[in-house]
Amino acid sequence: MTRRALSFLWLLATVACGGGGGGAATEGLTVAMMPKNKGNPYFASCRQGAEEAAKELGVKLLWDGPTETDAAKQNEVVEAWITRGVNVIAVSVENREGLSTVLRKARGRGIKVLTFDADALPDAREFFVNQATPRGIAETLLDHTSRLLGGAGEFAIVTASLTAANQNEWIKEMRALLESKHTGLKLADIRPSDDDRKRAFDETQALLKAYPNVRVVMAIASPAVPGAAEAVKQSGRSDVKVTGLGLPNDAKPYLKDGVLDSVVLWNTQDLGYLTLHAAAALGRGTLQPGATSFEAGRLKTLRVEGDNILLGTPFTFTKDNVDRFDF
């Protein structure tokens, strides 16, 4: 009885409002963009950039996703976007394999798909907006080190863990650059921090004692940056500087102290801006597979390597610009 009532209601409503969908095609381009986690300031700042670009290009931007990291929610949101009918979907992927199935389905329905920040399986999207290549990160970090050392001297690295895949790739690229470009620099030691601030603090203290000639500590994991900076600060060694890769909020107090010279990351706002530009171009057919460069508004011409659109050289946070960022 009740089932019949329910299916009747559904039928009634379907008939009453039938054929009302499919508005997206006539209203101009609709781009749906999903972060891993809406509550994370990192992505909030991506969103600012995306909205800036959406306004610039006259594109309708839908921004939605889990309020905390939740792979299941990501699938549900993409499913809803497929049903709703959007032109382009851009996602930062939490669960590579699981979400790729849904993204493939979206492509099957003629929706253009791209990923940003964290990639899906290559056949599930057309392009990946890559915020930083290992080469680019290594180059920028060594440029800062070389500047601090005046072109010659010893430095040491505090990494995440000795097996961390990302960090090891950066280190590999740095070793190559030490052979070719920065021949005056000497890497004294690499210490693990296990992504722990306290551990980074202890390791940096030990480093300073073991290698008195080290003048730059390069901390390449987010919690390692404040840990290393605190250790150098407490040692009173004003001849030692810290640089590294991490989040601006962790770095802020130490940048202002002067212990920390700079931290490298990418400009998350630009990442959102570029992603929306790429999404719009993909939706309008002006960005095609095989492209080697891409015009992205105020970011000018950016390189495309294979199916990766490169945001370009990493962004450096210093005491002068760090207050503009909050993540």
Add this chain to the structure above:
Amino acid sequence: MAERRALGPTAPLLGLLALELVAFGVFGHNFLTLANGFEIVRASVEVGLLALALTAVIATGGIDLSVGSLLGLCAVVFGWLAREAGLAVPLAAALAVATGTLGGLLNGWLVTALRLPPLIVTLGTYSLYRGLAEAATGGVANYTGFSDAFLGLGQGTFLGGVPAQLPVLAAAGLFFWLLVQRSVVGRGLEAIGYAPEAARHAGVPVGARLRLVYVLSGACAGVAALVYVARLGQAKADAGTGFELLAITAVVLGGTSIFGGRASVAGTLAGLFVLALLQNGLRLADQPAELAGILTGMLLLLALALSRERKAS
């Protein structure tokens, strides 16, 4: 008793469903399409299985807060067996459901043998089962790479668009409807919820019935875990977080009394779809998903207030 047993979804609930259909039909994009209907069903099956089993539990005046955590534990057990230990998928699946059943048995045993309040027991196992899942995987292990045949259970369709997991929900719905509303056992469950001592004196095997509903609840969590893993293609310790509260909300919206004694399986399904339509409809109307939480809370309070009003008048 006769009127009570014929209980279906309440009029206010059906009104809400109709309101949602009309509102989202107007404001949502492609909301009223068959494909979207199927998509809503696909996303509702896991919580639906938990809610159906909870209807029987709540009919006895009990509660099971551990089902979401147990889903997570079963998912991890299945993922580990199928991907790490290399067991055949059917065997791993059977063992995952067995894990859920055991989890339910433990709840039932604590409730009946130790006479502990179900709220306290399952609050404990809520932490225990999630904790076990997290401890077993360090919170990081994520099992993926399941066979296409298995993933088809969660992602596939048949007859041109019907989600593969719909028969699972339909079968469970029929089973619980027969059990709760059309059998002597079900009459016993409601009697226990209405007045446990009286039920005992009337010859209802109270302990056995209570163990049964908690075991069924655990087994359903196991089956829901399989559907979940097949739908998302991953098994991680955080699977099913918060599902218990959604399931309880669906049951209560559906008109089952939280104090026991009165249960409606069809009402639970209607409550489930009220929640699912809300989530889905808001997205298709380009509204942020956070609104769903606010509206769910308001709907629940409204539905309860209306049904109280009706009873009073």
